[in-house]
Amino acid sequence: MSFSPAVKRQLWSIVGFAVAVLALMAFLQSDYFELVLTQVLLWAVMSLAWNILCGYSGYFSFGHAAFWGLGAYTVALGLIHFDLSPWLTIPAGAVVGGLAGALIGFPTFRLRGHYFALAMLAYPLATLYVFQWLGYQEIPLPMKREAPILYMQFADPRAYVALALGLLVVTLLISLKVENSRFGISLFAIKQNEPAAEAAGIDTWRWKMLALMLSGALAAMAGGLYAVVLLVVTPEAVFGMLVSAQALILALFGGVGSLWGPVIGAAVLVPLAEGLNAKLGDVLPGIQGVVYGVAIIAIILLAPEGVYWRIRDRFAGRLPEAVPMPAGGGAIPAMPRQVRSRMAGEDLLVLRDLGISFGGLRALDGVDLSVPEGGLYGIIGPNGAGKTTLFNVINGFLSPERGSISFAGESLVGLRPNQVCRKGIGRTFQVVRAFPRMTVLENVTAGAFVGAADDAEARYMAAAALDRVGLGARANALAGGLTNRELRLMELARALAPQPRLVLLDETLAGLGHDDLDAILGAIRQVSAQGVTVLIIEHTMQAMVQLVDHFDVLDHGRLIASGTPETVVRNSQVIEAYLGKKWAEQVAVAAK
């Protein structure tokens, strides 16, 4: 296997970290400190598990205690009722945690933002009351004196440190793998702009579910081992709000979305809380909580995004290092990747009687449209004519109430946007939807996954698409720092990367200056010349007349004219729609 330099460095960091922990373990003389060290490691696992879902995808969970608690109870109940060893029940807990993730995710991922976060709050607390009611108030784990090692019971606390370290290293490796694969890029894309991710062909549902299941499995394993270490399980201690809060406090404190943030958080805050508890808890109960709270607030006022990012910003700046461009020498790959059974000129996209309304407003009202393969079609219409709605219906953001959409002979109605993208339709947005914290190349790579067999091919296709729109030189710049023109080109490249047969361009020309306009018109013409069918919507006529070879005019959700640009601009209905009735009459008079 070959790794990129950044990944190699992270791997060495993990090795170095493990060695340091082992050295610390050997150095610590008291059982108490070994116990604290074990707790630090397990909370780091928990926080990293939380980070896999919440840090990468941006879906905040206030309820990760559900997984931790299920893991702990799997171990405790397995030992008591079935005499099963934690060596078996901790992995079994991972399965339980993963399944719980699937069960929770299935309904909950219909929600977003604050709603998702708050819904997650309910799961562990509801479970807590159920376990109380079932009578599992306080379960001490029985000692197995006849075969302690078989039951993961060690006299030497260093054994637990080693076990927890092993789990943490595995979790770090999994996180690293996630970060540097299509999984991670898809999650980052979801975090930054979910609709754009979906339209770029990323199956957002699948990746979110996988992230939650993986996160749940890891959290459950940490919870299970924690139960073994502490030897007693109570519903409040494992399902309580403090567990969920701790998972996110550590990650937020250390730095969300980073590999080392949760580890930093655990390494600083867990000993702090534990030490305060031991030193001050007896003197004045509650003082440790106050000091802990003050510490959290103080640090967050200094570094609102977490310690890791703060340090990184100070020493390295936020710009990612230059990623070497994939090999290939900039050669543009041969275009037709998909087998084309149809002849150029045959209808590729056919809409029949398409209709949708919002409340009383008929946004689309019986639209019929046929776009031939290889055509460069434009749809114009005034603001509010239903242009963007038309695109949203075609690419699956909205479902039509009536009518049919067929693409290369297949119906698109009922498909989700990522499935529509898979069929070979790319799109851009009226307001550019970039992933601002990713580089240009990563942005486009996110779009290329659909058409690529593996991650390397996706990178290659992305680089090729960037070259096609003339943005190759900016591949390693952060998308957040691009000019409007570059953003438009990048979005075009993202749509083109998986080599679609049809691209939908939503007001790509709006708000551009003269030079920018020429650059983008050139790029679109080139795309069309390479055989990609283009459907573009605009509300300004001028640029469109130069560009397209066929016009349709949309007004109040209906197509009112269709034909070559020259005939359409003389159509009196079109003039009326744009300039009002009075002008239409004057033009009619002048024509006589």
Place this chain on the structure above:
Amino acid sequence: MPFSLVDFLQALAAGILVGATYALMCVGLGIIFGAMRVINFAQGDFLMLGMYAAFYLATAGGLSAFLGPSGGPIIAAFLAGPIVFALGWLLHRFIVARVTGAGAAQTEGAGAYGQILTTLGISLILQNGGLIVFGSAPTGIRTPLSRSSWEIGDILLNQSRVVSFLVSVGLAVAVYLFLGHTRQGKALRAAADNSQAALYMGIDVDKAHRVAWSLGVGITAVAGGLVAGSQSFQPYTGFDFVIVMYAGVVLGGLGSILGAFWGGLVIGIVQQMSTLILPYQLQNTAIFVVFLLIIFLRPQGMFGRLSERT
């Protein structure tokens, strides 16, 4: 049916009475969330402060002795509002304002990371500070009202809860009128709808947030003072109510004050009615189930609206 009609009506009546006080708490939280879009984990702890403020005003402050054991605690609950309002004002001025508002919107996650940590930190400080100052023993405000009832047919209405109901509804209506009809209330709503636009219109968004935050915790504290007359409490009590409040606010629709009121009422009714068919320990589980059902069936809540454009 496992229960009689009288039981049903009794539970319904109790639900409505308890629900009104929940509704008032939810209005407090709803104002904060509506205006600032901040998830305030410390809201329950401000509620707890309201309980203790009312307790000390009624006992050590002499309100019960001066105004009688029935009227004193009610007035004490009212006065808990301004006290917690003032504390909220200071906390916003020196801590919360630094992680919310226009400056925070520029950071990743619109500042949500810092906000969550900050309110969790405040919550830790209030809870544990409460433990130091007030002690851990459960306490309660003794009022003869909580031990006597009015009878309507076979239904018993606890007098303390009836009074709390009336006070809660009255205060909620007053808040509603304040938001709808005063200059400050309108500024607050404008800042909530679109803080950027409000800023350009010359509204002091920072001040509007401060008013919203302080008013929100103050109102919730009054609700806490009212609850304190009919149940015992200790410094960790607040968290139980955080769940009730968020369930109510989400149920009503995040950002809608009217919705928060009805949401809180529904939560109270669900909680009391669930005791008809479920064991007592599961009454909070019933709240969560209803909460989850509603957000899946109608995620915008009863009064909220969804708005997203591509």
